[in-house]
Amino acid sequence: MYNQTLCFIKRTDELLMINREKSPNMGMWNGVGGKAEQGESAIQCAIRExxxxxxxxxxxxxxHYKGSVSWIEEHQKTGMDLFLIEVEKNFTYNIPKKTAEGILDWKKVEWLMDSRNRGVSEMLQQILPTVLNEASPVEHVYTYENGDLVQYEKRKMVQI
Incomplete structure (x- = not known):
């Protein structure tokens, strides 16, 4: 378990995404989440965030726990746990909604996954298919050297 979470709220073929006000990924669409508080489990952190x-x-x-994404740089490993929450198709949430964290809006999965879309990170486009489609949790590991991505691994993991 990591001390951060990234959560995706799914309604049929849409995800509730946030266009972030601050780094990391400022100005890009992402799931919601954040850092765990002292003594908080990953799922407690996800629910609170x-x-x-x-x-x-x-x-x-x-x-639902869907795995993790981690980064290894200069032999230091950090990361976050991934969660998926599915809501009913008639779930109502007024959007767009401006918050302190950014702007919330429903985005079609197809739009998020479009390779021409510069409003989402490549990393998000790599992890999202497993979050949405894999029954078992998947670990995504990105290894960097001198700031450059040198390796990406994706592997099944055991449920936490």
């Missing part, structure tokens, strides 16, 4: 950033109350039973 979703509530804080969106105002949406989710239950642990509806919050």
């Amino acid at each position: 979703i509530l804080e950033e969106t105002g949406i109350h989710v239950l642990a039973a509806n919050t």
Whole structure:
């Protein structure tokens, strides 16, 4: 478990995304999430961050662990745990919604995955298919040397 989470709220073929106000990924669309507080589990962090950033109350039973994404640079490994929450197709959430973290809006998965889309990171486009489609959690590991990506690995992992 890492001390950060990244969460995706799915309604049919759309995800509730945030266009971030601050780094990292400032000005880009991403899932919601953040850093765990002292003594907080990954799922507790995900539920709290979703509530804080969106105002949406989710239950642990509806919050599915989908793996992790990590970065190794200069022999230091950091990362975040990935979660998927699926809501009913008639779930109503008024958008766009401006928050302290950024602007929330529903985005079609097809739009997010379009290779011409410069409003999302390449990393998001690599991890999103496994978050949405794989039954088992997947670990995504990015290795950097001198700031350059030198290796990307994707592997199945055991449920936490």
